[in-house]
Amino acid sequence: MFETRRLRTAGPPMFLAVPAALLTLAFVIAPLVAAAVMSVLHFDLTTGTFTPVGARNFISELSSDGFRRSLVVTLCYAVLTVIPSLSIGLGVALLIRNAKRGARFWQAAYYVPFAATVVATATLWRLMLTPGVGVLDFLIRAAGGQGHWLARPGTAVVALAVVGTWHQVGLVVVVYVASFSGIAAESYDAAEMDGAGRWHSFRAVTWPALKAPTAFLAALLTSFAFREYDTIAALTAGGPAGATETLTFRMWHRGVNFFDIGRASVIAVALLLAALLIAATPYVRRHLSLGRPR
Amino acid sequence: MTVHGLGRSTALGIGAALAVAPIGVMFAASVAPSAAIAAGGSSRAGLTLTNYRTVFSSVDLGRCFINSVVVSFGTVILQILVCLPAAYVLARRSFRGRRGIRLTLAALVMIPFQVVVVPLYVLFERAGLLDTWTALIVPFIGSPLAIWLLAQHIASLRHEVFDSAHLDGASHLATLCHVVVPASRPALLALGAYTGATAWNSYFWPSFVLAGSQSPRATVPFAVMSFANSEAGSAYGPQMAMATLAVLPVLILFLSTHRYMLGDCR
Numbered sequence: 001m002f003e004t005r006r007l008r009t010a011g012p013p014m015f016l017a018v019p020a021a022l023l024t025l026a027f028v029i030a031p032l033v034a035a036a037v038m039s040v041l042h043f044d045l046t047t048g049t050f051t052p053v054g055a056r057n058f059i060s061e062l063s064s065d066g067f068r069r070s071l072v073v074t075l076c077y078a079v080l081t082v083i084p085s086l087s088i089g090l091g092v093a094l095l096i097r098n099a100k101r102g103a104r105f106w107q108a109a110y111y112v113p114f115a116a117t118v119v120a121t122a123t124l125w126r127l128m129l130t131p132g133v134g135v136l137d138f139l140i141r142a143a144g145g146q147g148h149w150l151a152r153p154g155t156a157v158v159a160l161a162v163v164g165t166w167h168q169v170g171l172v173v174v175v176y177v178a179s180f181s182g183i184a185a186e187s188y189d190a191a192e193m194d195g196a197g198r199w200h201s202f203r204a205v206t207w208p209a210l211k212a213p214t215a216f217l218a219a220l221l222t223s224f225a226f227r228e229y230d231t232i233a234a235l236t237a238g239g240p241a242g243a244t245e246t247l248t249f250r251m252w253h254r255g256v257n258f259f260d261i262g263r264a265s266v267i268a269v270a271l272l273l274a275a276l277l278i279a280a281t282p283y284v285r286r287h288l289s290l291g292r293p294r
Numbered sequence: 295m296t297v298h299g300l301g302r303s304t305a306l307g308i309g310a311a312l313a314v315a316p317i318g319v320m321f322a323a324s325v326a327p328s329a330a331i332a333a334g335g336s337s338r339a340g341l342t343l344t345n346y347r348t349v350f351s352s353v354d355l356g357r358c359f360i361n362s363v364v365v366s367f368g369t370v371i372l373q374i375l376v377c378l379p380a381a382y383v384l385a386r387r388s389f390r391g392r393r394g395i396r397l398t399l400a401a402l403v404m405i406p407f408q409v410v411v412v413p414l415y416v417l418f419e420r421a422g423l424l425d426t427w428t429a430l431i432v433p434f435i436g437s438p439l440a441i442w443l444l445a446q447h448i449a450s451l452r453h454e455v456f457d458s459a460h461l462d463g464a465s466h467l468a469t470l471c472h473v474v475v476p477a478s479r480p481a482l483l484a485l486g487a488y489t490g491a492t493a494w495n496s497y498f499w500p501s502f503v504l505a506g507s508q509s510p511r512a513t514v515p516f517a518v519m520s521f522a523n524s525e526a527g528s529a530y531g532p533q534m535a536m537a538t539l540a541v542l543p544v545l546i547l548f549l550s551t552h553r554y555m556l557g558d559c560r
Contacts, residue, residue: 011383011386011387011388011389012379012382012383012386012387012466012469012470013383013466014383014387014389016379016380016382016383016466016470017379017380017383017384019376019379019380019436020376020377020379020380020436020441021380021436022436023376023432023435023436024402024436024437024438024441025436026436027410027414027432027433027434027435027436028402028405028410028436028438029402030413031409031410031413031414031417032405032409032410034410034413034416035409035410035412035413038412038413088309092306092309095302095305095306096306098302099299099302099303099306100299104552104553106306106310107552108548108549108552109310109313109314110309110310110313111548111552112313112314112317112545112548113313113314113316113317114491115487115491115541115544115545115548116317116495116541116544116545117494117495117514117515117518117537117540117541117544118495118497118515119495119497119515119518119519119540120320120515120518120536120537120538120540120541121316121317121320121537121541123518123522123533123534123537124316124319124320124323124534124537125316127323127530127533127534128316128319133530135319166312166313166316169313170313171488174484178480178484216446219400219403219404220403220404220439222404223403223404223405223406226404226406227406227407227408229408229498230495230497230498234519234522248406248408251408251409252408255412261412264412265412268408268409268410268412271405271406271408271409272405272409275401275404275405275406276401278404279397279400279401279403279404280397280401284400285397285400
């Protein structure tokens with residue numbers, strides 16, 4: 001994988017990358033290091049000073065029931081948004097490709113929720129799920145459900161996942177449709193001449209071209225799931241009884257409500273490790289690498 | 295149209311209707327009298343603009359819109375000016391540590407912004423930059439996602455394009471402007487749409503660096519949240535009017551430019 005091939009030219013000069021490198025260092029990497037350092041400090045609210053406490057923040061946070069519950073909630077939310085978003089998005093993208101006309105129209109329609117302001121649509125979903133007022137709550141009850149989804153632990157996280165999926169499915173559609181344009185029509189003709197059926201030509205021609213965008217989308221949507229805050233804040237505020245308190249929400253809660261910056265930073269470090277772990281997965285690594293320079 | 299094609303269109307139509315329906319509900323509730331919404335939304339008590347009047351009389355929307363426009367466009371333009379040259383280098387030059395940088399970028403893309411929010415807040419607070427456009431724009435200019443996405447796009451371009459530019463004796467800056475930019479137009483527009491929408495909709499970071507909705511730099515989501523918190527929980531009508539006003543400009547902009555951003559399949 002490592003590039004040893006000599007380039008015909010040296011390529012563009014490095015100085016072009018300097019502004020981006022400096023800004024990324026200052027506003028992404030340095031704060032990351034700072035967050036890691038804060039995880040071994042205790043912030044004293046009365047004096048406004050930091051004192052080193054070693055592993056104390058880690059021990060108290062990682063052994064707490066709240067942290068373990070948040071970990072489970074985060075994983076549930078990630079699974080319940082990433083998999084439906086990817087499969088629905090791919091299905092819609094394939095339908096759009098096979099439709100004779102209106103590719104842009106359909107993409108635009110599915111993209112509308114992603115363009116809409118999250119805090120605004122979150123207040124809308126809260127209204128729709130409110131018993132006695134909301135159309136969605138009415139439909140759930142009409143279909144034999146219990147309704148009041150936001151008030152019950154089992155359904156609150158499902159409600160959040162529905163909102164999250166609704167919000168981002170259009171992005172998945174657009175990325176997949178864009179990647180279809182890279183597949184040469186001749187590949188399908190060739191597959192057809194070989195007598196490949198619909199499923200076989202999908203396996204042989206479409207899917208290989210979709211591996212890279214799928215890896216990219218899976219990584220991106222997982223990071224969306226990790227960072228989700230607005231919807232949770234507007235719909236459930238982490239409740240009922242912590243059932244929708246994801247790691248990110250718990251970190252904000254710890255840091256802002258309890259001014260426990262040390263333990264909030266422990267959660268930051270945990271999220272950082274999770275991100276690195278996923279980025280280091282062979283599948284993601286293989287398809288997220290940029291290939292050799294040509 | 296074949297039966298098959300009809301089925302596909304129907305499936306697409308139903309899905310699209312589900313995607314757009316909540317926005318329709320929002321709009322409908324924004325022009326319905328609050329009493330009608332509280333009654334279950336079924337009574338037809340006629341349309342009203344009272345909800346919009348309530349919003350305009352209690353929130354300085356003009357100021358919020360200007361701030362959001364400045365922040366969204368400022369972030370998009372500066373991010374592309376800074377990240378595109380870096381992506382060009384990353385995609386087209388071989389240098390020591392390139393592989394490490396690529397993997398670092400991929401990892402950084404996945405890191406929740408919340409991880410860095412406390413140190414960043416301390417930084418801007420110490421620098422005396424709270425309640426400024428700078429605080430709302432600068433942290434997002436050097437974006438790992440933008441660099442990574444553009445680099446991947448440039449790496450996928452056919453290398454003949456670069457070879458002929460090189461043979462013509464074009465400088466790297468000229469190649470960047472006259473070869474990379476035109477060839478990357480769809481990627482740039484898609485990134486711009488993503489970054490712009492994210493900046494417009496952003497609430498988490500502004501809630502740290504802006505001193506409440508009275509801040510001279512308050513953005514639109516700020517108006518939505520402070521309005522939702524100030525009104526009684528049952529004032530759904532005005533809340534939905536506010537939500538509609540927040541969503542509408544982005545939707546209009548998106549729907550009027552989507553033909554340039556979205557690719558056709560063929």
